[in-house]
Amino acid sequence: MIFTSANSADAFGQLHIRTNAKIAAVGEKTADKLAQYGYETHFMPSVYSADVFVQEFPAVAGDAKCLFIKGSLAKNTIASMPLQVDEWIIYETTLKIENARELCRMRGVIVVFASPSAVRAYAEAGGDFSVIRTAAIGHVTEEAIITHGGRADFIPEKYTYTDLVNEIAKGSCTHD
Numbered sequence: 001m002i003f004t005s006a007n008s009a010d011a012f013g014q015l016h017i018r019t020n021a022k023i024a025a026v027g028e029k030t031a032d033k034l035a036q037y038g039y040e041t042h043f044m045p046s047v048y049s050a051d052v053f054v055q056e057f058p059a060v061a062g063d064a065k066c067l068f069i070k071g072s073l074a075k076n077t078i079a080s081m082p083l084q085v086d087e088w089i090i091y092e093t094t095l096k097i098e099n100a101r102e103l104c105r106m107r108g109v110i111v112v113f114a115s116p117s118a119v120r121a122y123a124e125a126g127g128d129f130s131v132i133r134t135a136a137i138g139h140v141t142e143e144a145i146i147t148h149g150g151r152a153d154f155i156p157e158k159y160t161y162t163d164l165v166n167e168i169a170k171g172s173c174t175h176d
Contacts, residue, residue, distance in 0.1 A: 002026075002057075002068045002078055002085075004050050006033040011090040012069050013037030022064070026053050028160055048159040049138050050077040058083055073117050093117065100125035107131045110154070110168055114161075116144035123148040135168050137161070 001019065003009045004026040010033050023041050025031040027048035031041040043060055045053040058081055066085045068078045073093040079085045100121040103111065112135045113119050119141060129150025136142040138159035142152040154171050156163035 002053075002066055003030050003034060004053070004068075004070065004074065004078065006030050007071055007093075008069045008074075008090055009033035009037070009039075011071075013039070021067070024053070024057060026050055047138075049140060050075065051140065054078065054081045057081065075116075095121040095124075097121060097125055100127065103127065109133070110135055112164065112168075113137065113141050113145060116141055119144040119148055119150075135164055137164055 001012075001021045002024045003012070006029045009025070009030050013033065013036065016037075019039075022043070023034060023039055024043040025034060025041045026045060028044070031044060034041055043057060045056045054077055061083055064083065066078075066081075066083055068074075068085055068087045069090050070078070070087060071091050071093040072089050074089075079087055095117065103122060104125050104127045108131065110133045111122070113122070114137045129145065129148065132150075133153040134145050134150055135154035136145055136152040137156075139155070142155050145152050154164065154167045156167045
């Protein structure tokens with residue numbers, strides 16, 4: 001079983017399904033959420049990103065049949081592996097465009113983007129990347145910011161919220 005977000009781990013955990021399946025998680029927070037429900041994580045990639053996961057996981061998976069537990073907006077990166085990967089959409093991801101519109105009215109703030117879909121929501125709401133500073137949780141989100149005309153001012157080496165906040169704190173001190 002493959003989990004790429006704490007949201008998918010939480011949704012699955014709330015079902016109280018017992019399984020002997022080996023579990024892979026893309027990051028620490030996802031693994032932590034799985035552990036809260038009693039699931040042990042057997043594999044995490046060296047960088048907490050699906051594109052690194054698909055490079056590293058096949059070598060340890062062998063010919064295992066995989067089940068990708070995901071939200072409705074998850075990209076097809078995991079399914080593109082040269083393994084048999086079934087997919088289970090366990091929750092619907094919805095864009096809160098009204099929240100993005102409210103954010104669009106702000107100027108001179110640092111906006112933390114945790115996913116490409118959050119970047120897309122901001123852009124679709126008319127967001128102007130030139131009036132904010134941006135923080136991206138990882139390189140895929142950074143690419144989405146660039147694609148929509150912005151630049152990532154902060155990106156941590158390790159793709160966790162804690163490291164991202166530390167990167168912002170470190171970078172903000174040097175900009176004062």
